[in-house]
Amino acid sequence: MAVSLVGTPTSGNTAAGTSNTLVTTLPSGWAAGDVAVLVGHLSGGTLNMSTPAGWTPLPGSSWPVTEGSSSRMYAWSRVLQSGDSAPTIAINGAMTGGWSMTAFRDGSGVAQAATSTASGTAVTLPTLAGVGAGSALLAAAHVRVASGAIPTNLSPDAAYTEVVDQATGRITSSANLRMEAAYRLTSSAGSYGGDAVTSDVTGSMVGVLVEVASASQAYTGDATVSATATLGPGAGVTRPAAATLTGLASVSAAASRTTAAGVILPATATLAPAALRTTLASATLAATATLTSTAGAGRPAGALLDVTASLAAAGTIDRPAAVALHADVALAAGAAIEERVAATVAAIADLTASADEGGAGQPGVLAAFRARPQLAAGTATATLTATSAGGVLRPTVWP
Incomplete structure (x- = not known):
């Protein structure tokens, strides 16, 4: 103005x-x-x-x-x-x-x-x-x-x-x-x-x-939100080029951050409840990063949940391509991964109670299990920890 x-x-x-x-x-x-x-x-x-x-x-x-x-x-x-x-x-x-x-x-x-x-x-x-x-x-x-x-x-x-x-x-x-x-x-x-x-x-x-x-003049160059900086509720940052949220920086509830290039959320960075993070290129959630309750990440390309990363209750990842769950990764109760192709459950990964693998028409049957993935070398067991709603059970261990 x-x-x-x-x-x-x-x-x-x-x-x-x-x-x-x-x-x-x-x-x-x-x-x-x-x-x-x-x-x-x-x-x-x-x-x-x-x-x-x-x-x-x-x-x-x-x-x-x-x-x-x-x-x-x-x-x-x-x-x-x-x-x-x-x-x-x-x-x-x-x-x-x-x-x-x-x-x-x-x-x-x-x-x-x-x-x-x-x-x-x-x-x-x-x-x-x-x-x-x-x-x-x-x-x-x-x-x-x-x-x-x-x-x-x-x-x-x-x-x-x-x-x-x-x-x-x-x-x-x-x-x-x-x-x-x-x-x-x-x-x-x-x-x-x-x-x-x-x-x-x-x-x-x-x-x-x-x-x-x-008062309405805007800065249009590259910007960096540095350590411990916060975008508060309702705040927005729109960037025509790459932007970086550095260590401990956070995008709080209802804040939005949009970019047409890559975004990196480093270790310990957090997307709070209802926060939105959208990108047109690949994204990585690094070690100990967390998507909290009701937070969402929409991804048109490959996504990786790294070591000890977790999706909390009601968190979702919608995937048109393969998702890899690495060692010690957990899906909490109510969390969902919807897959159109085979998924690999790596060593000692668990699917906990009520977790849903989207078995359309086959309640309680895991889509990933239907594809009969191979257990990695040295893996002891992969387990389904609760009976499915439809009463259809798979063996605990495949040959």
């Missing part, structure tokens, strides 16, 4: 005097989760603005950013929370200054920011690389004049919509500031910036360009 402007941006300044505080107001219509950007403008070479509580200086610059000796800019951001009140900017002395605040909805936060300065009638905004589709770009700038005519206009590039344009009103023998803010929305990813903000009067200019990234 693309970022959008919230309500009406707000602004203020010291008017015809000076002050050591700037009392701000939040934009109209703001809500919890909106991303607000607060810009402070100051005329003064030795005085500073303090960061309001709960606000964070924008990345990419050391604040304040200064042109000449007395033209200074500060900028902060905050993800607004329920119950927030507008901050007050404190200055460590009475000075000429102003501020503007702009809020954006459906943003994840400030992704990047950069600044530029100039002496003259125009400041060129910096270039931001890697801006995402659906982001908002905020451009803010000011021009300071030490004395003389107060600038009457600051004009952003035509790609931007101006939302703030204000000026202090001190006598012309004193310093004054004109301040503006404008924004644009991006429809495609790429590099943005290099646009000019122009003034009708020469002065000391500072500009900042800020990207508020869309």
Whole structure:
């Protein structure tokens, strides 16, 4: 979802005097989760603005950013929370200054920011690389004049919509500031910036360009879910290439993980109840891996249950090709293997009570046994531990 402007941006300044505080107001219509950007403008070479509580200086610059000796800019951001009140900017002395605040909805936060300065009638905004589709770009700038005519206009590039344009009103023998803010929305990813903000009067200019990234932007490269990482209930990860769940990583109940290439579940990895794991290529459940109750694995190619692996009660594997049960592998009560071709029961493997080998039309008769598999060399016995429902018994040991 693309970022959008919230309500009406707000602004203020010291008017015809000076002050050591700037009392701000939040934009109209703001809500919890909106991303607000607060810009402070100051005329003064030795005085500073303090960061309001709960606000964070924008990345990419050391604040304040200064042109000449007395033209200074500060900028902060905050993800607004329920119950927030507008901050007050404190200055460590009475000075000429102003501020503007702009809020954006459906943003994840400030992704990047950069600044530029100039002496003259125009400041060129910096270039931001890697801006995402659906982001908002905020451009803010000011021009300071030490004395003389107060600038009457600051004009952003035509790609931007101006939302703030204000000026202090001190006598012309004193310093004054004109301040503006404008924004644009991006429809495609790429590099943005290099646009000019122009003034009708020469002065000391500072500009900042800020990207508020869309909350829906997705990473499309290869990903690794590392040890002990968890995808919680309802979470999903869709991967166009191979992904690896490393040791102890888990996909929890109702979470899904889909890939078009191979997936490896290493030793001790677990698919929890109702979890889904789908792949179009081969999968291996390594030593001690477990499919728990009601978990399912659907496989169009060969599957292997390795040493000591188990299918718990009600667990299923549907197989159009051969399944090999290796030494000490157990099928618990209620578990099923449906086979269309012969299966091999290896040394001391057991089929426990109520296990079903899908003998259609022949209740209780094991399909694998009907194929009369060979007992491996050195094997003592293979056993059926309970009488079948249909009362048809096979000898305990075949010749």
